[in-house]
Amino acid sequence: MTGELFPRERAELAPGAVHVPDWLDPSRQRELVTACRTWARPPAGLRTVHLPGGGTMTARQVCLGRHWYPYGYARTAVDGDGAPVKPMPTWLAELGRAAVRDAYDSASPGGAVTAPGGATAAAPDPAPYDIALINFYDAEAHMGMHRDSDENSTAPVVSLSLGDTCVFRLGNTETRTRPYTDVELRSGDLMVFGGASRLAYHGVPKVHAGTAPPGLGLAGRLNITLRVSGL
Numbered sequence: 001m002t003g004e005l006f007p008r009e010r011a012e013l014a015p016g017a018v019h020v021p022d023w024l025d026p027s028r029q030r031e032l033v034t035a036c037r038t039w040a041r042p043p044a045g046l047r048t049v050h051l052p053g054g055g056t057m058t059a060r061q062v063c064l065g066r067h068w069y070p071y072g073y074a075r076t077a078v079d080g081d082g083a084p085v086k087p088m089p090t091w092l093a094e095l096g097r098a099a100v101r102d103a104y105d106s107a108s109p110g111g112a113v114t115a116p117g118g119a120t121a122a123a124p125d126p127a128p129y130d131i132a133l134i135n136f137y138d139a140e141a142h143m144g145m146h147r148d149s150d151e152n153s154t155a156p157v158v159s160l161s162l163g164d165t166c167v168f169r170l171g172n173t174e175t176r177t178r179p180y181t182d183v184e185l186r187s188g189d190l191m192v193f194g195g196a197s198r199l200a201y202h203g204v205p206k207v208h209a210g211t212a213p214p215g216l217g218l219a220g221r222l223n224i225t226l227r228v229s230g231l
């Protein structure tokens, strides 16, 4: 690891898109990695996602609560072994809620309500998080620019990073191309995108192999994305 003179700071990359470095402490990260390993086992475990156009996603995925497939949600792993999707644990839904609160508390909240006269009230608490997508990236994996648009809810998307550092690209709501902002997501980092950025294109162009914290016991990168289905 290279030296760093200044601590990384929370940053609002675009309205409603907030990066909170080191949101999860090392022991919470280890707990989440252990949980991901359990979720990744069959039935309805980690699978390779095939896209309708013939492509294959390089990040492998397992879902909780509802099963995402290109492009919709199901109660069973319709493009996997067909088993019922594992339930969304209450504690993970609560973690999603806490993430939104912490991300928007001290940044300007993209989902905020601006009262007449300009005063900004706290963003309303979103409905319970009922979906988790867990993506596993090995050294070669990446994720192309896309929007999370299969939900029927405007609740912010919550994204937790574990293991190897990656480059996360937050784009705009109109095109897969520039303008975009690249940010490094490290193990324990939180990224929330809601409000004006809820439907922004985003992706993971690069994972830096071998950069996971040594104590975590993970080779590769796990991303836990929490969403409200509204379904």
Ligand SMILES: O=C(O)CCC(=O)C(=O)O
Pocket: 133, 135, 143, 148, 159, 168, 202, 203, 204, 223, 225
């Ligand atoms: O791995 C990431 O940080 C992003 C994952 C993502 O965008 C998704 O699962 O929709």
Ligand SMILES: [Fe+2]
Pocket: 146, 147, 148, 202
């Ligand atoms: Fe996404």
